[in-house]
Amino acid sequence: MVGQRQFDERRTLERARDVFWLKGYGATSMQDIATASGVLRGSLYNAYRDKETLFLRVFEGYAEEFLAEAARTLGHPDVARALRDFFDFTITSMTTGEPTRGCLSTKTAIDTKAEGERIRAALRELIDGMERLLLERISAEDARSRLAIPPEEAARVLITMTRGIVVMERVYQDPERLRATAASLVQALLP
Amino acid sequence: MVGQRQFDERRTLERARDVFWLKGYGATSMQDIATASGVLRGSLYNAYRDKETLFLRVFEGYAEEFLAEAARTLGHPDVARALRDFFDFTITSMTTGEPTRGCLSTKTAIDTKAEGERIRAALRELIDGMERLLLERISAEDARSRLAIPPEEAARVLITMTRGIVVMERVYQDPERLRATAASLVQALLP
């Protein structure tokens, strides 16, 4: 290789992620990312083709990290506790920052400027992954018998609930309320 | 009055609502609304001051109508059926149109370009109203005893779930799946 990339790719993608996360896909301009990363717009276009492709690259890393951390939070031997830990993780993640950053995947799902099929597919992949993790956990011996409804249904209710919590965070800005709602659901699913 | 408004205000606000609903607040331009309504941009600015004020005006009508219809759907004497009817109404509402329009309040809640305090307040008002309706219904004699968790908590879980369903609609475009998820939750809350 000759004309080598001058900027730190890892760092740049991280900055891009932060901007996309905070402002959302549609409201983020390439200039925003250029400013945040210190890489000129032209270089970004040269390296990543366009905004959508750059975003997909960023989202890939985000999803991977998110799933890895989520899996860790589901580790507690008591199912109810594991689920609360899981919700706690997502809530902490979305209420981090000032102003709070919310949830990148949900922002993207709702963003009308992010309706391309590639983005949709990436979103589905992440949500499917989260649902799979939840299903695995609540299908375990100890959980299965305690569930109020079949594990497949419970997993879908749980994953849908995380999305709802994200929206409520935007409206009420109250993490405690979110945790309480999550705990209520867990209570109902594991009576 | 002398210089009277030339355009049909009711019709214009309806068109504006449709555009906001489809594209979301941030992605909608005044020109979009001008085109959809046939009213020139200048007239819109003259009549409504700016985009945010116009939106608030539109949202007011939307919220009122939504609450009225939601209240109607909760009327069935059997609680479980009433709740399913309620979810059915929201799901039908968001999957109407081609492409499906989703949910205006959720789109607005997530839109980073709609972070003004007036808009936030309007959103809270609507969600509070929906929660109140749900709480009233499930606090009724017949329901209270059947609930797996206290009615206040159940109401909050339910309203949060509607928001989650909106997000899942965006990702999977599958109304049946949404209805199934809603039914699962109702099943868990009313065992």
Next chain:
DNA sequence: GGCTTGTTTGACACCTTCGTCAAAGTATGC
């Protein structure tokens, strides 16, 4: 008819966006 008062209209100023491109720069291999 003419005054008043608001609406309509189209042009305007100014800013931001995306994506492109030619020219300049630079590290490597030979």
Next chain:
DNA sequence: GCATACTTTGACGAAGGTGTCAAACAAGCC
């Protein structure tokens, strides 16, 4: 030291955004 192959850089074009404003207009009142 020079050709190669890629990146960087700044300018560019075309499009679209918000909000403003002066002039034209229309309807009622006297």
